[in-house]
Amino acid sequence: MRAVNGRFALALVATVLVASVAIAAPATDTQPDADFLFVGSFHMNNPGRDVHNTRADDVLSAKRQREIADVARLIARFKPTKIMVEADVASQAKLDQAFAASCHGKRPLTRNETEQLGFRIACDEKLNGVVAVDWNDMGPIKDEASVDWPKAIERHGQQAQRAKDDAIGKAVNDEDQRVLDTGTIGDMLVRLNSPEWLRANAQAYFRIGLYGTADDPIGANWDMLWYGRNLTIFNNIVRRTEPGDRVLVLYGAGHGNWLRQLATDSGKYRVQDTQRWLQEGAPTE
Template identity: 75%
Template sequence: MRNRHGRVATALAVAAFMASFTSLAAPPTDPQPDADFLLVGSFHMNNPGHDVHNTKVDDVLAEKRQREIAEVAGLIARFKPTKIMVEADTTSQAKLDADFTASCHGKRAMTRNEVEQLGFRIACEQKLPGVVAVDWNELGPIKSEDSVDYIAAIERHGQQAQREEHLRIGKALNDEDQRTLAQGTIGDALLRLNSPEWLRANARAYFRIGLYGTAQDPIGANWDMLWYGRNLAIFNNIVRATKPGDRVLVIYGAGHGNWLRQLASDSGKYRVQDTTRWLQAGTPAE
């Protein structure tokens, strides 16, 4: 009897051990996406001129452009966002709230900035409490601006011809952006800036920047790390402001479009929407 009981006890112990091992070895299951994500990459409607190539925008407060903005805002609003995230520094949230409230109640005219022309307009029409500032634009762990100054590195390493070729490529892309806006509507321009073709061309521009410098002086790569880090910080701010069930509309400079969409997709948190679908009339909202 003792032998039989011993064998039973041993078998139970082995079974318990194997069950424990199986439990430890089983990979955890990632949570499923619990929010929707729509990014609308925009040109800067107030002409700040901060980029290497800048689309020169005529007055978006003019009657024609206001009609076009109202039309494209109506198309985007079909998404029915529950949160609208915008390119404004997180420290400016209080001012953003005050400006939104005043503009939404007709006590303040909206400025030319796309944060207001699209973000405020859609949030007000959808009866949202405001828009959420999610921008971050600091050096972070980068120790000095010299370590990301790829223009200086181009001079040091005689890469001027390479840079000139890259500028020609960028100018050709920007010239087409300019023609699209000049000859078409605000909606046409936004559709272009969110198209797969434009996003591919934009991604390659950052790849080219990464090649400036040398293996021992990789300043172009340093700059790309800074750019990626900025987008990651922005995306983390978006996630922190997102709750399960949210339909998140992000309105940002088009140059952020590749990384913010990629991060949203890779995170597993969001169902990432096809922006071009929401920018075209006649396509179903869902």
């Protein structure tokens, strides 16, 4: 009887060890099968929809066109197989028409970064076009008042905190403006994709999340909407990615934190160092 119990105990230990190994390395773990390069940009056509907006001069000027062509050349070394851009998914057909006309010299590029960088690189690399992956809706949020954090600031007397936060945001934006005014397009993109700028950007969204109260969490609601938008965009990117793809994502720089993080956490992508691809003489891999 004692021997039987001993064999049972050994078998139980072996089972536990096997289970532990399985937990440590689950069979569902995936290995990256595509490359991901995110290039965050300022909005070259000055839509003015952000809290703090950089005022871009005319990117169609001869000087800026030379700078954009130089940046496009550097990014093109990545050899993208697909270029994903900040355009609504529903606009794909219109985007395809504009790309075809521009690539064949029948239509000039507009001031939008989707065209100045996306169209330019796609045409030079002989791609069929760019891929629209944007989503900018309310999703399951039905009441816009539930995400109106400026109103929550008034409601809860948080104007002093808003003034402090605005001063921080203005300082970051002033430096953005200085770099753009005195430097090149390449200098600006290096800044917008730097760890320092991304950290400041992430902290800005953290501060928005604190507006309101525990019973009236308007700022947190807005951050949930922002995260949901980026998750939906990222899902659109994944759905258009195939094994072996080299995916270039050209987007507003404010999306950089979440889209890079999601690409890393997904396990699907080898996430590239953006600054490396924006600098002359940097290694290509």
